[in-house]
Amino acid sequence: MSTADVGTAAAPELRILTVCTGNICRSPAAERLLRHRFGAGSGIEVTSAGVGALVGAPIDEPVVRLLTDRGVDTTDFAARALTERIASSSDIVLTATREHRAAVVEVAPALVRRSFTLLELARLVGQVDEADLVARAGDDATPAARLKALAALAARHRVQVPRELDDVADPYRGSPEEYRVAIDAVAEAVDTIADRVLGRA
Known part of the structure; x- marks a missing residue:
């Protein structure tokens, strides 16, 4: 099953x-870690894409090792390119860097308030504020509803900060330490x- 096929049953x-x-x-690290944390019953589907994707490629082997060490599934993955259709069908977009966020907003301008860098x-x-979150999502909200509300409320707090606070550096073809730092981030x-979504903060 490919990344694009996940979650089509419901x-x-x-x-x-x-x-x-x-x-x-x-x-893919963010995709698989988010899936791992939220689980199959959360109502949250997570997929990924690249602005310069190595289409069809698996997850980079150093990343596979680091994710496997965390107990995260890395199987059945194939890289795919970011398109307007893929972006527009998403409720929230989380990018590695500000440049990636800009690329997403360029192809799907409606996502400007629903796209963030992951950091x-x-x-x-x-x-x-938790009271604001509960008021927006509801007392018995699902993880999906809480995350949707959380993202909407978080967008109100955007401020300009140094780029290094928002960007995860690209470890591709770098040292083992560069991979570790990126995946740890x-x-x-x-x-x-x-x-925060699951109420464990």
């Missing part, structure tokens, strides 16, 4: 798209977001 409540350059390092959203969720951001 319509998800919320579709997340993660985006990087080649769609073999940062965005940006992780930074902003801490500024959302992705994993930490995913955990911050998921903990």
Whole structure:
């Protein structure tokens, strides 16, 4: 089963798209880590794409090793290119860098308030008041409903910060340490977001 096929059996409540350059390092790491944290019953579908995708390629082997060490499934993956259709069918887009976010908004302008860098959203969720989140999502909200509400509220807190606070550096063909730093950054951001959505913050 390819990335694009996941979740077609039942319509998800919320579709997340993660985006990087080649769609073999940062965005698949975010995709698989988000899936791992939210689980099959969350109503959240997560897929990924790349602005310069190595179409059909598997997840880069160093990333596979780092994700496998975390107990994350890396099988049945094939890189795909970002298109207007893929972007527009997403409810929330999480990118590796600001440049990737700009590319998403260029192909799908309606996503301007629903696209973030992964690190940006992780930074902003801490500024959302829980009472506001519950008021928007409801007391008994599903993870999908909480995440949708959380993203909408987080967008109100956007401020300009240094680029390095929002971007995950590309480790492709880099050293093992560069891969570790990149995937650790992705994993930490995913955990911050998921903990808030699941009420574990």
